[in-house]
Amino acid sequence: MIKNISYTIFFIFISIILSPFSYSLEKLSDSKMKNITGQKAFTRFSVINNTTRIFLNTHIETFTEIDSVKIGYYDRQNHGLGWDQDWTDLSFGTDTSQTLKIDGLIIKADFDDLNAANPNLKRLIIGSNHLNGTISGNFNSFTGAYKPEVAGEPPSTPVRRIRENISNKNFTFDSATENQGFFIILSPEGPKSGIHTLIGYGEDNVNNSFSPDEWWDSP
Template structure:
């Protein structure tokens, strides 16, 4: 991946996280004033962690998990395209979907929780450190994504079968409480933009 592409992804990711935070913050915080709680009020407070951040300097993995965040959608998109470049075999799109439906009128696409994960090579050496991949996903996705998959890159079986720019035609990808993530990977052989399910079915 080119540095320019990774920079754009970083900008988009920052915007995505900002918008997500704004969506779940209580409305107008700017008019609020701090109020000290009494001891009895403090005793009645039960806290639950909303997010966790981890960093492993050995593996080079940094991750942010946003807990307690339920996301539901039924969205229709006429065209979704990601990753146009020469992959060594052809010049084209990693993913070229048309007539896309995320969820349906009868059943939303439903994600419980959200995470952002990055992995770096040589994490402790600023001179040679590089972003290996960026992933945005959930550990619990239920629902169906339907489209004309003119080009599909990714996996539906936790990496057992990897597809690269495969023409699936008109199809639906469905999962129940399965893991899912969108990734941008630097690997020259298996890299690019990929949609990954841990346990999903493709029909027809």
């Protein structure tokens, strides 16, 4: 069941951050053309061992309200059917003047053996290292971990939950001094299987807070 929803998660994530926008073709005048600038390395692709990483060097500002997001309905480790993630009344950003700002998008995929004819996907990570603004909502079922400071709670170790109701949360990101990111992590099988959410940590600081045998590290 989990194997069939990796693409769904990807499109949900992209839809969330791009949903307020619309696009159309427009002929540019000569004066507008003079003001266009370019940027190198919009996309960076790397392969290390059996992990591929795509970095999209883009800046997104969004204010989005979503009634409900549910991901990962299955029998988790023989404990019965349920949702890994069940969120309602979500808000990305506070209003149109206080948007959620996302700098850079990351897609990482771990495989068992990239040299094989048909490598198997072991884990998919989609998210960003660098957020500024607020994500709020009712987290009726939450699986993963969040940094307590971004939830307005006293500083401590990461708050880890497995399909628990953490009620209404207001996650406030401030990446001015350190990366505070947001990631959705899909592990189709194995002891770390499931759909986890990581809130408030970036690739550069996550390993300072999680032990080597947790789900963030490569399978």
